[in-house]
Amino acid sequence: MTNNPKTLHLNAFLMSVGHHEAAWRLPESDPRADIDIDHYVRLAQTAERGKFDSIFFADSPVLMGDPGRRPSGKLEPTVILTAVAVQTSRIGLIATASTSYNDPYNLARRFASVDWVSDGRAGWNIVTTAGADAARNFGLDDTPDHKLRYEKAGEFVEVATKLWDSWDDDAIVADKQLGIHADAEKVRKIDHRGRFFKVDGPLNLPRSPQGYPVLVQAGSSEDGKNFAARYAEAVFTAQQTLEDGKAFYTDLKDRARRLGRDPELLKVLPGIVPVIGDTEEHARELDAELARLISPEYARKQLAERFAIPLDEFDLDSELPENLPTEDDIEGAKSRFTLIVNLARRERLTLRELITRLGGGRGHRTFAGTAEQVADTIEEWFREGAADGFNVMPAVLPSGLDRFVDEVVPILQARGLFRTDYTETTLRGHYGLSRPANQYADRLAAAQ
């Protein structure tokens, strides 16, 4: 056993009726669940029953792909988190929000509000948002340059943490006799003046239960990894092989260490799309059934766009052409691009086969097997130093999450790898992260 912490962390990455693009076509699926808040609340309650650390909603402020392909309604994720917060008590609540298409004041306030409403269970997955389509919803013609987006994201996070720290934890005195509600000395302007942002503050909310939400990151490009090493407390990542997973894990922890951070306080959670069957064969059948339901036209169009292959040269029974763009030519999801190219070349997949492989997890690792086998691969990656836990991405919802909670979690618990009950009340507590000190109050205390 490596020097991993003793138990692993599980996040449930929730997406409409499941991560598999064809999940909505199964007889069991409610094709309108994407806009049904009760669906998400029930999923969160199931994850909480399974003692998961957290649930997570990805996001982009744009309609993704052809609305014919799959359920594409996206309730704003802090709205979803709030509805879940008041109907659960322990599970952490993470959502994506963009540093390119939000104002720091509004975003800091919204996540602090969720942290208050949930009594300290909020997490923010920081993304810079790739894609011209999103840019065109915000007055731009194209997505800003990758490096620039990350520079802006860094300053954005600094503004947000300043706002979250703009009230001391003990600012509210609530002295009814004297008529003083808060000590004005302990509430301060931040007067941020940077390259991208000018923000006076203070925030119009006292410091939240966790100090601030857990900072999560999911980019695996060079810029993304450097950003994660500096700011992230948890990282979601796509890794297809144990070897790649170990290399990523080691690299990221090293980067954090070189920046003077304790690498234990940066949790790495690769994605896994578990397809669980009664037998291995049964699981493969379930996977194949989903694959048969993929509409090849939508998938073909998307692959052609991703790899810049003219549609009329696109042969489903050939491998990826030799002459592809490089990662440098790609403006977003850079590492995902490379991961997919490597997967296709390593396994010599035809485009038809590649479509099938991407249908479940869009580049995340699909694993079809029994509950025992799923637990085995989780344990292997955890013990081998490729993961502090997993970003569990059920192919079909709710059934895939039910099955994971009912069958895989008890095995992990029996092996001593996962909590049998919550011991903490906040998301920071579940992930073993401490409450951050207040950068202003601390500085004052140190000066005294």
Next chain:
Amino acid sequence: MTNNPKTLHLNAFLMSVGHHEAAWRLPESDPRADIDIDHYVRLAQTAERGKFDSIFFADSPVLMGDPGRRPSGKLEPTVILTAVAVQTSRIGLIATASTSYNDPYNLARRFASVDWVSDGRAGWNIVTTAGADAARNFGLDDTPDHKLRYEKAGEFVEVATKLWDSWDDDAIVADKQLGIHADAEKVRKIDHRGRFFKVDGPLNLPRSPQGYPVLVQAGSSEDGKNFAARYAEAVFTAQQTLEDGKAFYTDLKDRARRLGRDPELLKVLPGIVPVIGDTEEHARELDAELARLISPEYARKQLAERFAIPLDEFDLDSELPENLPTEDDIEGAKSRFTLIVNLARRERLTLRELITRLGGGRGHRTFAGTAEQVADTIEEWFREGAADGFNVMPAVLPSGLDRFVDEVVPILQARGLFRTDYTETTLRGHYGLSRPANQYADRLAAAQ
């Protein structure tokens, strides 16, 4: 009886522990209720028990005033509405959001999300946000010019309605057999190109249960009234006297009529701060008790700023000086400024008395009396053509709302002025507003 519709509308305007600035100092008040979501949920449930049309949260993305003065934490209001939505079933849910400090895509999406989560109970109070302090949280040095803010607000609302209409109501076909989730022909880009905004769309949400949220407005300046006449479906307003109330009501309905709108579909709701006692004398004592708890220093500072009176010339026992700025010099809350000047001059109030009068409703009309007297004044304004209903602003929460629901509502119901149960399920239904046609689908249908 005038040609008012038969029954009136009641909105509960909720603010921490009450609208009176000293409410938090009462023994009964929880001084941390401003950041306690359960407090707001309980208030909403009380309003729903009283069959109110709606609840409402004001907002500004800035810390308002000295944090010593009163509870100043402001949970982001769509977060509050969401928590309330999933714990109530009928009451309408209105929140303020700024057209100056939001992107139309994000805001349209957030309100559509609340409309989905609440099954059609969302309303948006459209504000342009005055004040340099707010501007300085968003990279600006000062608040944009009043007229410009309203021009931008008009275009903002047009972008938002285009986004809300970007999906036809019947766009989702969910054909599992054919593998087609939505009819792509019924989901369209909006390709908005305006003076202030460039937004491609479509929204990443199907059209919401109400089509779009009820549009509310609360500015009473010339620009504000013209904006309301064009866009608003409900208007909150501050009116101190029946005469002023009638004049405003008639003026606003006329403006709407001149724009070709049915004035019945623009509901006018003046604010009232009811202080309810067992006897009239008891009510006056409650009001006086609250007035005694006002900290004069905070109030003095705020009045001095509002009227540009140097603090060292500020005499609490004198009337307002003659030489004041005019409404034209004021960048925000223009009509509120004039209302307060008129109130002070009409009643020859000393500054000390003015502070007392503003402590409860910040310019809204405070009415201290028995439940019967409160019902009488509501009925009078309603029958005389000064109101379609009221924006009820309890001085102390929760007790002021409890008392209104338990004592005033039954009188209004007994007089046939107010519903005894909900007959509709949406906010539009409660207010007697129809579901808006889709500007795109309608145009197509008309062309066929």
